Amino acid sequence: MVEVVILGTGNVAFHIFQTFSEAKNIRVIQVYNHKKVSLKSFSKLIDTTTNIHNLKPADFYLLALKDDVISEIAQQLNNHKGIILHTSGAIGLNALQSATNFGVFYPLQSFSKNNTVDFTEIPICIEANSTENLEKIKSLALEISTDVREIDSEQRKALHVAAVFVNNFSNHLYSIGAEICDDHGIDFSILKPLITETALKIKNLKPREAQTGPALRNDQKTIETHLALLPNKHKHIYNLITQSIQDLHGKKL
Template identity: 75%
Template structure:
């Protein structure tokens, strides 16, 4: 039985807790957070604590807390022999160097607390300070995911930036699209099949090959029509993305 302590109660921590708790060979023996209120949803499921000096002995300690306090939290765990892991995409492994055994366990996915996620489909990027620890982390990761990859800190940071573009930025564009629809009394839901088709295409085509639209066609009339419809706050963004598409595909406005 592998014993796990989770530090944090946010979205990533909550989904990890659920994924591990469903496995017979893993026991989440404790959840830590400095805020007692945030521990309420875990208190009937496992031991909880607000005192980081009272963590139980475990095989793995997951730091699933905001990036800017990872190093500070890790320094307080240097007395433990278990493997100290953080779950951030943007923080290097060296932030854990004050501990004896450490590594990375980065699930490459967007987590919302009330969304059901199949963890078996989530890529987990792992890294460690030794070959032995890497093997232990891999064994743990494979209990909840069928896609586990060794990725170093620089590669993981690049993946995180790429993920921001394809997830966070694209969602912001959905929000702008919804705003445009609302301004013109159109139901945004009419665009949902298009969103699904766009996401589906890159399962068989590269994003470069899947590109369509007036920017790719160098369709000046349509571009000018769109700019005329848009409010001033969206015109510059439209122009910049149009130019970016044309730069990538060797077109000229």
């Protein structure tokens, strides 16, 4: 049985805790956060602590924390024999180099506490400071996911940027679409089948091949109509994305 201490109580920590708790060969033995109030939802389920120096001996210490504190917290764990892991897409492996055994356990997914996720389908990107530690981290990841990939720090940074485009930026565009609907008395739910179809389409097509719309067709009349309808705060985004699509595909006459 592999024993794990989780440091952090945010969305990533919450979902990893739930998934690890249901795994056959993993046992979460403690959860840490520097704020007692943040541990409230965990305290009835598991041993908790607000003192970083009172962490239990474990095989893994999983740092599901804000990027800017990862290195600082790792330095306080350098006396522990277990493998120190962080879950960040943007922070390199070397942020943990103060420890003896360390690595990365990055689940490539967007997490919200009220939204259930199936970890078996989530890619987990792993990296380690030694071949032996990499194999141990791989075994841990395979307990909860069928998609485990060795991704180095530079690849993971690029992957994180790509994820921001396809997830965070696209969601922001959904927000703009919802605002436009609201401004014109339209229920945003009417767009949900279109959103679903667009996402499903790239299972069989490359995103470039799936592109449609007035920017691709260089339909100037439609583009001008859209710009006339949009408030000024959204015109720049519309123009910028239209130009980007045309730069990629070339303007069609």
